[in-house]
Amino acid sequence: MxxxxxxxxxxxxxxxxxxxxxxxxxxxxxxxxxxxxxxxxxxxxxxxxxxxxxxxxxxxxxxxxxxxxxxxxxxxxxxxxxxxxxxxxxxxxxxxxxxxxxxxxxxxxxxxxxxxxxxxxxELYFGAACGCTDFVYVTLGTGVGGCAVVNQRLLRGTTFTAMEIGHAVVNMAGRPSDFGLRGTPEVYASGKGFALAVADYATAYPQSTLVRNGESSVQAILDAAQQDDALAVRILDEAAETLGSALAWCATILNPQAIIIGGGLGLAARDALDGRLHIAIRQRVIPATYEALRLEYAQVTxxxxxxxxxxxxxxxxxxxxxx
Incomplete structure (x- = not known):
């Protein structure tokens, strides 16, 4: 049956x-x-x-x-x-x-x-994590979410909030979040974070097409970055630096086989973020951890x-x- x-x-x-x-x-x-x-x-x-x-x-x-x-x-x-x-x-x-x-x-x-x-x-049963026993899954969308699977079991934590990677403080002097924290991936590597960045940096980049056109959508930022718009490039650099720092902690602590990135923004920005994330993670973990790690993208639709x-x-x- x-x-x-x-x-x-x-x-x-x-x-x-x-x-x-x-x-x-x-x-x-x-x-x-x-x-x-x-x-x-x-x-x-x-x-x-x-x-x-x-x-x-x-x-x-x-x-x-x-x-x-x-x-x-x-x-x-x-x-x-x-x-x-x-x-x-x-x-x-x-x-x-x-x-x-x-x-x-x-x-x-x-x-x-x-x-x-x-x-x-x-992703474990049907997607990019098939064949894995240990991996981290991160979603980039309006916000940033995450989970970890260790020995094919979900890591939930005492209050069921394990792997809330969007709220991991990476820079104590960074942009404030709604939770009273600063410098978290959610305020840099999400749709909300992208929009905040355009507003924060508008006066410093008056010639940016984003500022001149009043655009702050994910697609507008990705398109502008392809044209080497300085503001868009900075937004992507900071997103990768902040998220990559948090992912490096995950890699160091959990030593997973793979980090899988999903969510609407995560998949849309794959080409823009992939190389940047590899660099950010490689700079922050020991060689053995990095060499055993794959950076993958969600497959389940x-x-x-x-x-x-x-x-x-x-x-x-x-x-x-x-x-």
């Missing part, structure tokens, strides 16, 4: 749900709007109904479990979504696991985790695959090294 799981990626604007085989084949999937303005119950109902619709494609195969990836702070052991800013102020200490289980018409274990952790597992992989991770199904 084919082993199946259902993955659900919950975001502030959409819910993506997929029925997935153990090999990563998507048998059924759908995307629906989250509509958090309808309240917590409406969001929970939408998640459960989406799971039910996708589950109909399982035919006679057994669904081994349901994995849900959700932004914000999560307590996987108790099945709680502690908060998710993009789901509204009322979304606090939501018993997500139990709320979804009680709404389903069939029985299957429900597992939840932070969306970045789930994304890292997607279906967001629900990560939460689907969470099921097999929690059921302790090993990944075949090299599969």
């Amino acid at each position: 084919t082993k199946l799981s259902i993955g659900v990626d919950v975001g502030g604007t959409k819910i993506a749900t997929a029925l997935v085989t153990r090999s990563g084949q998507v048998l059924a999937q759908e995307r629906i709007p989250t509509l958090p303005e309808g309240g917590n119950s409406a969001v929970l109902d939408a998640i459960a109904k989406s799971i039910e619709r996708v589950a109909h494609s399982a035919a006679n195969s057994e669904i081994e479990g349901i994995g849900i990836g959700i932004p914000g702070a999560v307590d996987p052991g108790r099945g709680l979504s502690l908060y998710a800013v993009n789901l509204g102020d009322s979304w606090q200490d939501v018993a997500l696991r139990d709320e979804i289980s009680s709404r389903l018409t069939f029985s299957a274990p429900v597992f939840i985790d932070n969306d970045v952790n789930a994304g890292g597992l997607g 279906t967001s629900a695959l990560g939460p689907a992989a969470l099921v097999w991770h929690e059921l302790m199904e090993p990944v075949q090294v090299g599969e």
Whole structure:
């Protein structure tokens, strides 16, 4: 009998749900709007109904479990979504696991985790980390997130905030963050950080096309850097220096086989950041650590695959090294 799981990626604007085989084949999937303005119950109902619709494609195969990836702070052991800013102020200490289980018409274990952790597992089972036992996964988007897998197990930490690399202080005199910190990757190597940099440096670079055109989007900065715009080049240099410093710490402490970069900005800026990141990391780790390390980019494009992989991770199904 084919082993199946259902993955659900919950975001502030959409819910993506997929029925997935153990090999990563998507048998059924759908995307629906989250509509958090309808309240917590409406969001929970939408998640459960989406799971039910996708589950109909399982035919006679057994669904081994349901994995849900959700932004914000999560307590996987108790099945709680502690908060998710993009789901509204009322979304606090939501018993997500139990709320979804009680709404389903069939029985299957429900597992939840932070969306970045789930994304890292997607890469382990189906993407760039296939064949790895130890790796770091970093997402660059509006913010910066991260997770680590050690011996094919997620490193979650005491308060489930392990590997929040976006909040690692690299430069105490750097740009301030929303968390009262300074010089973190999130304020340099994210969409938000790029926009802050244009605003901070505008007076120093009045001839920059970014300043003259009032542009601060990721694509505008990447395009300007290709034309050797001094401000755009500085933004990319500082992003790579800050993120590379944090990644070098990860490499030194965890000695992973790979660092995998994902997220919209991470993939869009691959060509611009790759060489810079290699230099920043190489300058900060011992040769043996650097020579054993690969810098890779995320391969999983279906967001629900990560939460689907969470099921097999929690059921302790090993990944075949090299599969």
